[in-house]
Amino acid sequence: MKKELICIACPIGCHLEIYPDEDYRVEGNQCKRGLYYGKKELTNPTRIITSTVAIEGGIYRRIPVVTKGEVPKDLIFDAMKIINKVRVISPIKRGDVIVKNILDTGVDVVASRSM
Amino acid sequence: MKQYDLIIIGGGSAGLAAAIEARKNGVESILLLERDAELGGILLQCIHNGFGLKVFKEELTGPEYAERFIEELRGMNIEYKLNSMVTTLKPDKTIQYANANEGFVIVKGKAVILTMGCYERxxxxxxxxxxxxxxxxxxxxxxxxxxxxxxxxxxxxxxxxxxxxxxxxxxxxxxxxxxxxxxxxxxxxxxxxxxxxxxxxxxxxxxxxxxxxxxxxxxxxxxxxxxxxxxxxxxxxxxxxxxxxxxxxxxxxGLIPENGLSESCGIELDPRTKGPIVDESYQTSVEGIFACGNVLHVHDLVDYVTSEAKKAGYKAAEYVRKKLVNGESFRTIAGEGISYVIPQMINKDNLVDNVELFMRVRKVYRDANIIIKGDNKVIKIIKKKHLAPAEMEIVKLKVDDFKNISKNLSIEVEV
Incomplete structure (x- = not known):
């Protein structure tokens, strides 16, 4: 049985063919990240989350944040509920931890700019 | 009237990279003009990830990508002005800008780089x-x-x-x-x-x-x-x-390069890209005025903007040092299946390293060849599994590839 996916590891977007019966063998990838993505997308799909949190004292009212690693796809909306409750106070530096270990995924949410 | 070696209009991804590269190549007096309250341009609102895979070999968000360049620029003490709107650009490279502190100011550059980006249709x-x-x-x-x-x-x-x-x-x-x-x-x-x-x-x-x-x-x-x-x-x-x-x-x-200033300066535009016509050094039809980034043509990856802007910054530095020649040039031609090619002109005297040709195809192709011809003779064939208008194609040519060309370089798609 063959599964077809478009790799989202980078903007090239390789058309992958994955064979789950053969230990998730991947064809059509142009780099190693495609091998990893192909298997992972069919076994445990994950995504980076990017959003903003409220900031006081900054030049704008929101500061952008990013998960410092991928989190399971089915936790995205639960993670958003937590992110949307956070308020921070300026100054914040790029990379500062905004939410530690979100939903026990082992992944921190960090500021993606200084403000 | 204050004089600079190089004035850059627009402090987004292209302006930042061009300024940094010009300084690295010895241009001391640089002025970067930005109309917004911060440097960084549109990257600041592109909070999603996917930037930097080519330039930094890692995946960054827009603000992270911008901040790395802003920090580098500040570390070099390059002069920049925020909230400063350029109102006039003249072919003699005098520029009038306005801001709340200084009012109207006229400055003059030996060279100018246009990096004003684009706007939404x-x-x-x-x-x-x-x-x-x-x-x-x-x-x-x-x-x-x-x-x-x-x-x-x-x-x-x-x-x-x-x-x-x-x-x-x-x-x-x-x-x-x-x-x-x-x-x-x-x-x-x-x-x-x-x-x-x-x-x-x-x-x-x-x-x-x-x-x-x-x-x-x-x-x-x-x-x-x-x-x-x-x-x-x-x-x-x-x-x-x-x-x-x-x-x-x-x-x-769709996005349209923002060329009001370029037009009023008399810079010749390409009707297909809606950006200036440039040569291999990203010099426009007005000598000493360069253009790069989305003001030149709309890019799909910021990484390509950065690499293009670095080249423009380097070439502008060469111009300031009077090392750029305005000699004989020939045209590049977008042939069958190609909607545009950048640069539109090639000046052989200025070719020192590889030339990158940026282009877009007119429709989706599977298993097609990109054929490059010099004076109607095939000089290179590139096999492509997949071509789409949304994905910019880059063809690299060596200086030697241009050796026997005198009239034109054409690019076409063959199925």
Missing amino acids: SAGAINIPGNRPSGVLTAGTAQKYLNIDGYLVGKRVFILGSGDIGLIMARRMSLEGAKVLGVAEILPYSSGLQRNIVQCLDDYNIPLYLNHTVTEIIGESKLSKVVISKVDGFTKIKGTEKEFEVDTLLLSV
């Missing part, structure tokens, strides 16, 4: 039939409201056009609790990157209607409904209408 430009209620806005405007100011512009959203900003906003608004009912694309293929179809639409079960467009906007003072229809080419097919109850219609229908 708006509702007025695409003539959608129906009412003119509030709730119709460009995807980039909605992005700024949401990511910078913290306002979600609507709860039930339809998106016209499958450009990348529209796709990114489909995901972003879904994450913030809006319901995105669909994306209509008039062409038979998406104009955004494939990965964005997967991670922005498929992930959130948002349908993409290819060969469809919005054929009616309904609403008194506020938008209440949009009607989409299937199209045959650009003609609506009757009886295929679908209605969506929405409060917001986002437009992601």
Whole structure:
């Protein structure tokens, strides 16, 4: 049985063919990240989350944040509920931890700019 | 009137990289003019990840990508002015700008680099039939409201056009609790990157209607409904209408290089790219004025903007040092299947390293060849499994490839 996916590891977007019966063998990838993505997308799909949190004292009212690693796809909306409750106070530096270990995924949410 | 060796107009990704590269190549007196309150340009509102895979070999968000360059620029003590709007650019390279502290100021550069970026095609430009209620806005405007100011512009959203900003906003608004009912694309293929179809639409079960467009906007003072229809080419097919109850219609229908200043300066523009005509050194038709980034042609990756801007910065430094020659040049020609080629001119005397030709194809191709001809003789054939208008193609040529060319270089697609 063959599964077809478009790799989202980078903007090239390789058309992958994955064979789950053969230990998730991947064809059509142009780099190693495609091998990893192909298997992972069919076994445990994950995504980076990017959003903003409220900031006081900054030049704008929101500061952008990013998960410092991928989190399971089915936790995205639960993670958003937590992110949307956070308020921070300026100054914040790029990379500062905004939410530690979100939903026990082992992944921190960090500021993606200084403000 | 203050004099500079180099003045750069626009402090986004192109302006930052061009300034840094010019300084690295020995240009001491540089002035960077930015109309916004911060350096960084549109990257600041592109909070999603996917930037930097080529330049930094890691995946960054827009603000992270921008901040790395802003820090490098500040570390070099390059002079920049914020909230400063350039109002006039003249062929003798005098520039008038205005800001609240200094009022109107006139400065002069030995060289100028244009890095003003691009703007979004708006509702007025695409003539959608129906009412003119509030709730119709460009995807980039909605992005700024949401990511910078913290306002979600609507709860039930339809998106016209499958450009990348529209796709990114489909995901972003879904994450913030809006319901995105669909994306209509008039062409038979998406104009955004494939990965964005997967991670922005498929992930959130948002349908993409290819060969469809919005054929009616309904609403008194506020938008209440949009009607989409299937199209045959650009003609609506009757009886295929679908209605969506929405409060917001986002437009992601193309970007246009912002060349008001260039035009008023008499710089020759390419009708296809809507950006200046440039040579291999990114010099425009006005000597000493260079252009790079989205003001030159709309890029799909910021990484390409950076590499282009670095070259323009380097070449502008060469010009300041009077090392650039304005000798005999020939044209590049966008042949069958190609919509444009950058640069449009090649001046052989200035070729020192590899030349990168940027181009877009006119439609989607599978298993096609890109054929490069010099004076109508084939000099290179590149096999491609997949070509699409949304994905910019880059062809690298060596200086030696130009050796026997005197009239033109043409590029075409052969199936």
